Amino acid sequence: MKDFFERLLWGSRYLTLLAVWSCIIGMALLFTLSALDMGKLFLEFIDVYILGHNIPDFHTIVVSHVITAVDDFLLAMVLLIFGLGVYELHIDKLECARDNEAAGKLLKIESLDDLKDRLGKVILMILIVAFFKNVLHVKFDDPLNILYMGGGIFLVALALYFGHKAGEHK
Known part of the structure; x- marks a missing residue:
């Protein structure tokens, strides 16, 4: 069994x-x-x-x-x-x-x-x-939108950087 x-x-x-x-x-x-x-x-x-x-x-x-x-x-x-x-x-x-x-x-x-x-x-x-x-759909009529865009690009770059660093350690 x-x-x-x-x-x-x-x-x-x-x-x-x-x-x-x-x-x-x-x-x-x-x-x-x-x-x-x-x-x-x-x-x-x-x-x-x-x-x-x-x-x-x-x-x-x-x-x-x-x-x-x-x-x-x-x-x-x-x-x-x-x-x-x-x-x-x-x-x-x-x-x-x-x-x-x-x-x-x-x-x-x-x-x-x-x-x-x-x-x-x-x-x-x-x-x-x-x-x-x-x-593509963001309107840059408000300075805060430009700041958000910059922050978003920075976070994307940071994610790519850490993803690359994690791959190097293997």
């Missing part, structure tokens, strides 16, 4: 495949949707600059869409890293990626802390991108 129970417990790790496949599907959806949005934006660009149609504040719209796409691509990368990391931690190492140089950089996940570190860096980049997307 004990042997059966232990095998059942050990086999339950395969339930993490639900998380792995969900992350891979989410990653594929985000990459596809973001690429399609960039395609639509390109068609609007042609409409405005080649065909001569007028869209007010088109430059701001383009920048906002591009930043949103970068944000979505970063989130898709989080899903990829998380899915591959969970697979490698709970199921098995990816044999086909052992001799691949790019995989060596992506899949050096030996523990849950390694996975958290990798995800934390990408999530920090997502937050930075989201910050700069919101900066």
Whole structure:
């Protein structure tokens, strides 16, 4: 009975495949949707600059869409890293990626802390991108807004600095 129970417990790790496949599907959806949005934006660009149609504040719209796409691509990368990391931690190492140089950089996940570190860096980049997307809509008609902007940029720089310093100690 004990042997059966232990095998059942050990086999339950395969339930993490639900998380792995969900992350891979989410990653594929985000990459596809973001690429399609960039395609639509390109068609609007042609409409405005080649065909001569007028869209007010088109430059701001383009920048906002591009930043949103970068944000979505970063989130898709989080899903990829998380899915591959969970697979490698709970199921098995990816044999086909052992001799691949790019995989060596992506899949050096030996523990849950390694996975958290990798995800934390990408999530920090997502937050930075989201910050700069919101900066597009700030009106600089009040000196306090300029001060807030400077403080926000300082905090982003500080987060990047500490993220870099944490990576150096490993």
